[in-house]
Amino acid sequence: MKLAIFGAGMIVKDFLTMIDNLPEIKLNAIMGVENDLPVMKQFQTEHHIKEIYTNVAECLQKADIDTVYVALPNFLHYKFAKLDLEAGKNVICEKPFTLNSQQLAELKDLAENKHLILVEAITNQYLTNYRELKQDLKQLGDVKVVECNYSQYSHRYDAFLAGKVLPVFDPKKGGGALMDLNIYNIHFVVGLLGAPSKVHYYANVERGVDTSGVLVLDYPETKVICIAAKDCTAEVTSTVQGNKGSIVVKGPTNVLDSYNKQLNGEDDIHVDKKVCQHRMYEEFQEFNKMIQDKDLTAAKSRMDHSVAVMKVVDTALADAHIKLG
Structure with missing residues (x-):
């Protein structure tokens, strides 16, 4: 998995304390707002993240990534997951997946039409x-x-x-x-x-x-x-x-x-x-396998649960x- 992280909050900080144990996941980019730059630079140094972006379109166009981890505030999940899918990227989205079923149904259809993996990061x-x-x-x-x-x-x-x-x-x-x-x-x-x-x-x-x-x-x-x-x-x-x-x-x-x-x-x-x-x-270990194998059947099973x-x-x-x- 060639990953871009969207966000620089507490969940990202927590995620990064674990990710070094999964070297098969390449941290190729992190994207956040201008105010996040000091934190993102610290993350980059500590965890060898390849590139930093503050513009989502630029990140999706230029970064060497196949997957985006959407770790933004709840109300931004739908917007950014949609942008990522439209750009042809697999998406791992933090909980709650979206704010309602209508948003999730739209993302689900988009992922299916593009044959992309779309899963909710829900640890249990x-x-x-x-x-x-x-x-x-x-x-x-x-x-x-x-x-x-x-x-x-x-x-x-x-x-x-x-x-x-x-x-x-x-x-x-x-x-x-x-x-x-x-x-x-x-x-x-x-x-x-x-x-x-x-x-x-x-x-x-x-x-x-x-x-x-x-x-x-x-x-x-x-x-x-x-x-x-x-x-x-x-x-x-x-x-x-x-x-x-x-x-x-x-x-x-x-x-x-x-x-x-x-x-x-x-x-x-x-x-x-x-x-x-x-x-x-364990969830990111499975996400990596799912994406590497392009296991759309496993993704569908996970999606059915999230729906x-x-x-x-x-x-x-x-x-x-x-x-x-």
Whole structure:
């Protein structure tokens, strides 16, 4: 993979701490705004990034790249993924893929028409621990209840209360607890159970944005609650309960560092089969293989999952009368 990174924020900084472990991915370019130049130059020095750009058209035309990693703020995902696909580049797009299903459908059609790989960077779907958990789900019998809580008080909420609206709390920029934190829980659940039959979102809405909320997903045999908050905090944990046992994940569902399996009448079993400490390693390892092999079938399978997740998001936002963008 010959990669261009679009963005220079915290997710890019985190990504770059891992990418040296995947030497088959060539860091040929990074693109950001003029204000990002000092940071991009630092990234270039530390991680041997070939070229820096502040103009997207120039980057797409001149850089020696076949793939773009869109790591920009939420509201820019659709715009820049579309530009990249139109330029004939494969696209890895940070979560949430887009702000709504209509945007995602347009990108999906564009990628298919151009025979390009388009995937969402959503860590939990690629983790060995997650795949192991999916297998262990069969041991729980009939899954009755799932509860996920990803609550993390944000210092940006203090600024929000003081009247300064940063992107994570700006509905025009795709902000809010659902898109920032609960999106991981949605991916976690939909990856295990598929698309729900009903969706309701009970949100605490301040100035048009959900600062916290409770998402209820209804399945014929399973009831799911996904909690996310940026205005308060609690222990971050997820529990899957069946009539023959349960699985408990301590920590966020985008990391899935390990989990405990508790079968009825038996001792707890601690499970940890991760292959790398960094949560992004396995997804980019698979993205590289997918792009090198031009595996459109694998990309379609991943897209089907992302489409199901985005439909949940659409319904949840509509249910809470929240409009993004």
